[in-house]
Amino acid sequence: MMTIRTRNTLRSALAALLLAVAAPLLAHEGEMGHVPEDGSTVQGTPEEIGIHFDGAMRITQFDVIGPRGRVSLEDQPGNDPTEEYHVRPAGDLEPGRYEVRWRGLARDGHMMSGTFRFTVED
Amino acid sequence: MAWLSALAGVDAWTVAMILVAAGFYAGALLAAGAVLFRLAFPDLPDPERRAASRTGAIAAWAAIVLAVIEWPLQAGYLGGGNGAAAVDPMLLGMVFEGAQGTQLILAVSGLLLVQAILLDARRLPGLGHGLSLGGVLLVMLALVQVGHTVDEPRWLLGGLLVLHLLAAAFWIGSLWPLYRLAGHPAGGADAVRILDRFGRVAVFGVGLLVLAGVVLAALLLGGVTPLLTTGYGQFLIGKVLIVALLLLLAASNKWRLVPAFERGEPRAPQRLRRSIAMEIGLVGLVLLVTAILTTVSSPANG
Ligand SMILES: [Cu+2]
Secondary structure (H helix, E strand, O other), X not given: OOOHHHHHHHHHHHHXXXXXXXXXXXXXXXXXXXXXXXXXXXXXXXXXXXXXXXXXXXXXXXXXXXXXXXOOEEOOOOOOOEEEEEEEEOOOOOOEEEEEEEEEEOOOOOEEEEEEEEEEEO | OHHHHHHHOOOHHHHHHHHHHHHHHHHHHHHHHHHHHHHHOOOOOHHHHHHHHHHHHHHHHHHHHHHHHHHHHHHHHHOOOOHHHHOOHHHHHHHHHOHHHHHHHHHHHHHHHHHHXXXXXXXXXXXXXXXXXXXXXXXXXXXXXXXXXXXXXXXXXXXHHHHHHHHHHHHHHHHHHHHHHHOOXXXXXXXXXXXXXXXXXXXXXXXXXXXXXXXXXXXXXOOOHHHHXXXXXXXXXXXXXXXXXXXXXXXXXXXXXXXXXXXXOOOHHHHHXXXXXXXXXXXXXXXXXXXXXXXXOOOOOO
């Protein structure tokens, strides 16, 4: 039989443990920001399109899809772990709505994916 | 609802990943559980002991196959969810070098060692147990390689997850042998002895399972709010509800159906079997939700 005293001790030990680490633990890397900003409108072709993370991530897919389908890109970095991933459109982007779809592998083995959108105006 | 929007973005490729992951969890835990169950009940009647070993060995092979299938599925997902990416050597290499590759190697070697459960217990006592227990240890190590338990404090998080998994494996591994035992005529001495002892061991095991799970969830989520607002939290609530249902069934077995079985009531075996079969179905559901939790959502991105 567990005495009331041991049970209380256990309970306060557990509470202390929970309090000690009450802040959410840092899980895998997360998105910190996008270029152009998600939902923003830019004048003319953006100089670069990219994303940055709060830790190193291996980007394995980075597609920019516009009114005419997939946009061809320059300077596509490799798959090495990086905090900053930036590409340049190979030509001018015509006005319209664009969506970026990316996937990547986080350090903890989790597979990540995300999208962000921007609009190009004349 | 965050959990609905988490599922809305799921494509066929991701569904395949979730199903394969759930199958892998089921196979690996069933294999580990068979080893633990045999260890906890050395006095199983011969046919039951052989059946438990056979189930464990088959489950281990199924888990090996599924673990290997996960590899190209993950590579394919990284490349945008298509067949060409699934056989891309660069992507396959990247997955293998990472945490998933470590998990694959540990899981396959552990599950191969679990096959030692088939060694004749009478002629080679100890050896079969030792090797298969080593296999269980490797499988547990494999399961803590991927995900947020790799973060600091790694020993605490990984240790809690291993305790949670060991208790879950024992429970899952016991369902099929108990289902078979419940098919014995009501009041049969072997069945009564084992069902009775299982009831006592299970109280401890279930307590460990729930306690480790709750502490782990609290540490990973870091509060009550994410439980309600994020997709991860909402799936977790779903998992807890199904587990609560499982606990109700288990409690009714322990305090109602098993005593009726012991008294030799003629309808008791059938009712006990039906209840255990429902437990098996619910365990499948829990593993499916767990695979969704670990595949499409995580405590970090909701
Ligand atoms: Cu993660």
